[in-house]
Amino acid sequence: MGKFGQYGGSYIPETLVPAVEELIEAYERLRADTSFQAELDGYLKQYAGRPTPLYLARNLTQKVGGAHIYLKREDLCHGGAHKINNTLGQALLARHMKKSRIIAETGAGQHGVATAMACAALDMKAAVYMGSRDVERQRLNVYRMNLLGCDVIPVESGSRTLKDAINEAIRDWITNVNDTYYLLGSAVGPHPYPVMVRDFQSVIGQEIIEQMGEPDAAVACVGGGSNAIGTFHPLAPGPTRLVGIEAGGRGIDTGLHSATLTAGRPGILHGMMSYLLQDDTGQISETHSISAGLDYPGVGPEHAHYKDMGRVEYGTATDDEVIDAFTLLCRTEGIIPALESAHALAGAVRLAADMKKSERVVVTLSGRGDKDIGIVREYGKPNS
């Protein structure tokens, strides 16, 4: 169940099996329930600010000199990222399931903040696991979570980043399985998470189709891959060229990257079978990215399937290219993108330059970059 070709599935400790079955049952029921969907729609419109604009970036288009570049402005969602689409959906689901406690993991802190917001709005208690290295580089988001009434638990194990935060959240879930809901932030993990998160994020691609029809190309960044799958899934049956951009870090040949689909091979981690960055013996590799939100050695199983099918092209952008794209958008359009989203932008600029002027490419601008300003300021300086 829950397979995308050979990928996905449910590789979980036995203690979680009844919890996951309960979740599947509740999700299948509420997914078809019009009053649940109406409740979620209400929150998406009135609280999260949907629909988000589709903006034709004229100055950027002119500068690049190719296809028209449109920005799907998920950065204008409440909280500053697409993450709220999923946290509102899952928090409502948890409330329907009568779970009294929410746990989540976060990398850059955007999912943690979006969880804290949704839980505050729905009057639920949340605790967020965050790698201590990410706590260091995303202090502002830690403080935001605290302000929103959410506990942030630093994780000291392993590489002290997103992957370890997921491990720790799963351990918490195993320990408190009866009253706790695990609100996973990306399209990864055991079934039904990759399906559920994709469904909640598909509002991105559906709105794109409503706003412009089917574009010639769509580009999104891929870490776990939730904004990308939300963009691609509704477009996949049509003719749009779909491009996912992974974190190339300091270059694929340096080994310092998070480009799972580009440089990884299939394996089992965090309850799913998917592409993983791992060594020859199956030990999970340390990853690197300038953006904490992409710093993850796995990827959503549906992306793994799209890659094998050839439906989506996956490429990379290096840290240097990302900084250039970040600066370019700031200067041309007055928009400060998240470093994660700047990966997509770097890919879109490359792509648009080779396309006809009459063509249209849409970039999912998954988040805003205020959280990253410190990193950008320090970038390129000695010891940074």
Added chain:
Amino acid sequence: MASRIAEMFGRLSGRNERALIAYVMAGYPDYNSSMAAVRGLVRGGADLIELGFPFTDPLADGPVIQDAATASLGAGMSMESYHSMVRDIRGYADTPVVMMTYANIAYSMGYGRFASESARAGVDGFILPDMPVEESGDYTREAHRCGADTIFLVSPNTPARRIAHIAAASTGFLYMVAVYGTTGARGGVGVHTMESLRRTKEAAGDLPVGVGFGVAGPEDVKRYAEAGADGIIVGSAILRVVGESPRDDIESRVAEFTSSLKAQTIM
């Protein structure tokens, strides 16, 4: 032919004795010290050795085993050295050895090679805590083809019908997780654990049931032995002894602690 594990359980039950299943991490704190720890387990009377193979992301394990895994990988543990360790054990003891590791280690190597090379080295069975029966077809087939046992886990919240289903895929013994949580010595035996043990024994039929997770010392071993567990699994508590002992004393200290545990399994 009955497996070495099945023979061991058969022999013990004839003597009204429970099995002490003792866990250490291969390569923790280093290769030679973990060999000493295993000799200590054998000397102390362990009936089955659960020898951990480290994985970077052991999500069913608590801090003690996580740290041991990190240290073992840091000290260079590999599948080749793991297998040479098992061959060494086979040189002086007939105690069954099962490998506990995570699904990706087996998948990455290929289930066929993983099972055959391990069985050839003397590994009697496997425990993969993130491999539920639904996903286990290829793995189980390859393990059984090599005569190795597949030991699956059940939890306090596993319904009776599912326990029977998991028991049907298990050979050697069925691993009953005693608590909600990860591995780690906590001590104390909850009422729901006793209830779960009764249910598991009933659903498992003839398959022996080993109880583990949270078992801290001789008192816990005694309570599970009296409650009818066929095996009692002690892991983190032994690893702690390994970690706290000076290298030269690891074998004797582990032997001493193991025999204090083993004494409680003789009814």
